[in-house]
Amino acid sequence: MGGGRPASKVRTQVRVVRGDRVEVRGDLLATEEPMEIRLVAGSHRKTVAVTMRTPGHDFELAAGFLFTEGIVTHREEIARISYCVDPDLDPEQRYNVVNVELRTDALPELPSLERHFYTTSACGVCGKASLEALRLRGCQVGPGPAVEAAVLRGLPEQLRAAQSLFALTGGLHAAALFEGGGRLLALREDVGRHNAMDKLLGWAFLEGKLPLGEHIVLVSGRASFELVQKAVVAGIPIFCAVSAPSSLAAEVARAFGVTLVGFLREDRFNVYSGAERVRIPAPLG
Numbered sequence: 001m002g003g004g005r006p007a008s009k010v011r012t013q014v015r016v017v018r019g020d021r022v023e024v025r026g027d028l029l030a031t032e033e034p035m036e037i038r039l040v041a042g043s044h045r046k047t048v049a050v051t052m053r054t055p056g057h058d059f060e061l062a063a064g065f066l067f068t069e070g071i072v073t074h075r076e077e078i079a080r081i082s083y084c085v086d087p088d089l090d091p092e093q094r095y096n097v098v099n100v101e102l103r104t105d106a107l108p109e110l111p112s113l114e115r116h117f118y119t120t121s122a123c124g125v126c127g128k129a130s131l132e133a134l135r136l137r138g139c140q141v142g143p144g145p146a147v148e149a150a151v152l153r154g155l156p157e158q159l160r161a162a163q164s165l166f167a168l169t170g171g172l173h174a175a176a177l178f179e180g181g182g183r184l185l186a187l188r189e190d191v192g193r194h195n196a197m198d199k200l201l202g203w204a205f206l207e208g209k210l211p212l213g214e215h216i217v218l219v220s221g222r223a224s225f226e227l228v229q230k231a232v233v234a235g236i237p238i239f240c241a242v243s244a245p246s247s248l249a250a251e252v253a254r255a256f257g258v259t260l261v262g263f264l265r266e267d268r269f270n271v272y273s274g275a276e277r278v279r280i281p282a283p284l285g
Contacts, residue, residue, distance in 0.1 A: 005055070006095055011026055014027045032052050033052070035055075035062075037066070041104050058098055060203045060206060061098075061199045063075075064198030064199055064230075067201060068229070077103060081099070082099050083099070084097035140256070147277060149280050151181065155178060159176045159184075162176065173193040173220050174189045175199070177217055178215060214237075215237075216239075216240060221241065221242060222241055232252060239260050
């Protein structure tokens, strides 16, 4: 069967214009391809999402998406995750379809997915109705660690140093998981900020590390509602972003007791909620 596994980056040729000079040289671009997530239970199968993603860590992406959407809650519910080998499928798309086989003969109820997910690389489907859905699911965030301000300030440099694909292409979002003391545990990259988060949480889900009640997440861009929502589902008490939060992200953080930090750059940051977890030195004088 043909159709190779897609790479996370592709080569291209660009014309670099500097003033009146033009230079032709090679460049690398982050790959963006669709990925279909299918649920399989006995003889039943159903497509639950199609997302534009950067190939790599696809099984973690599928597991993270299913977990944060409440379709699976424990890794034992999943028997196997694999690429589709359906003979009717275009061989070129083999690695763009992921089957998640459940340990049951019946598909679960999918009320939250009746809108039939199609997510882009920029943002998923979200809104205030999802806030109430989090409450109905019983999502909780524990007390979590108290973190020194100096620890938070040191996180962005660790994230940048670990972003191998971003260093090559300059076109990827990242989500990183840290211990309360600031040690980097895992980082995932993707053209989509929500995909990067799903890959990270999918890793934690498959490794049996959930809930993440003593951990910190840092994302390379803004703090959107959807990203903070996913952090709440995973029980993450401290959510940091290099850029700004949205109003709804701040609302979710306050509602569930998440410490929300934005504009975490160089020696400064803003705390939008949960300031009790951040140890800030008393001002002089």
